[in-house]
Amino acid sequence: MLQERRVYDNRRPVLGVVVPCYNEAEVLARTHTRLTRVLEGLTGFEYELIYVDDGSSDGTWAVINSLAGERCSVRGLRLSRNFGHQAACLAGLRESVGDAVVVIDADLQDPPELIPELAALWRDGWSVVSARRRSRDGETLFKRASAYAFYRLLNSLSDHSLALDTGDFRLVDRELVALLTGVPDKNLYLRGAVSWFGLPETSVTYDRDARQAGESKYTLRKMLALSRRGLLAGSVAPLRLSTYVGTAVLTGGCAAALMQRNARLLARPGAFGAHAIALGVVGEYLHAVFRQVQGRPDYVVQDRLGCADRPATVTSAPPSRQSRKERVAL
Known part of the structure; x- marks a missing residue:
């Protein structure tokens, strides 16, 4: 375990939570309830909650609109069309001004109740805290077996070590957010890019739940496309x-x-x-x-929702509020 802890002068660190959404109107209100319950009970942190609508065709944006009107800590981002899950995650990371940022899907397969544990490990000095799946409830044998084989194949072929059995549910430090969002690569494979930078990384294990509502948006075609992107980007x-x-x-x-x-x-x-x-x-x-x-952009933002006095939108490579040396005390 690292021996350093992050300390701040005269303010509490901001924890950003990015939630990519694609046709999640059925479950989004439940997701919001669980997320806000966890974040409001998280002592020692301010928080921001950013929902990214990745070109949904149902009522997802209307739900986000109502949620963003409830409090200034909740914001919404609407992409002009469906650019894909990785692009939506990247858009949320660029929008966030958090000192640490958690990416979590909207379908409640990944439990929001794990966020305090991720934040505690970040406080201990880890730049990346990944959530590693111990089991995958509600998924077919084919999907479990193919995911297990893919992660190990990609790790064996990759030029650097990758976190096994880990999706996009993880916490990343502001320093890494700046690096990720400043990368000029198109079709960035975030799961591989996070490990490529080599910053201190740890993980926690959890049991992945079944979807709470609706159907999985990751079709076989999309899974194959993501697998191909990971192989080409990392090996x-x-x-x-x-x-x-x-x-x-x-x-x-x-x-x-x-x-x-x-x-x-x-x-x-x-x-x-x-x-x-x-x-x-x-x-x-x-x-x-x-x-x-x-040279095309990774995505196009059509609408933003949030309070008028919210922090200004960060650039593609957002600066940290303080340097890493200033934020980390031995």
Whole structure:
């Protein structure tokens, strides 16, 4: 455990909570009730609660509108269309002015009651406190098995260690928020980027609950897209796949030529498959480069809700209120 604790002069630190939402009108009021109960009972902190509507087509924005009118600590952000979960998380991080920021989904699968434990570990000096899933209630065997395999595959292929069995439910320090929101990468994979910076990181384990209402918005197509983004962003292994496949095909062709003396029957289809895979992998990276050089924003904000006297919206790389050395006392 770290031996340093964060201390502040003449003020309490601000804990920001970012809640990305996509068609969550059914559950959002319950989510708000549990979140505010936890945050108001959190001693030693001020708090801000930011709901990000990621282009919902139901009444999500209307619910956020009513919640933001109740108190100045609650704000709303509406994106012009559905840009995706990672973009919504990034938008909330850029909007937040908290000294530490928690990202949590709106479906109540991740318990808000875990936030005080995350905040306590941040007080002890950790820059990142991730919530690691011990069990996943209400999810299919396929989803549990595929998630388990993906995290371990990505960790084995990645150029740096990643937190296993961990989604976007975590607390990050203002220093890391500034780094994340200042990264120029398009289609940023937040889960991998958090670990890439190498700041002090710990985790707590919890049992993930079933959804409280509605249906999961992470379809198989979206899960595959997120997995692809994570693999391309965190590893060069796919780029080297063509070398591995080419070597295997060449070895197989040589073996067939020696054993059957008719290498053409096996070598030609193998060579064609190897070339196709190689072109596909290169195409993925070219597409990522194309998205990067286009220079389009990660998202477009259509509306903001909140008190007129709220802090000004931070920039893409928000400065901390105090430097890390000033905020951390031995």
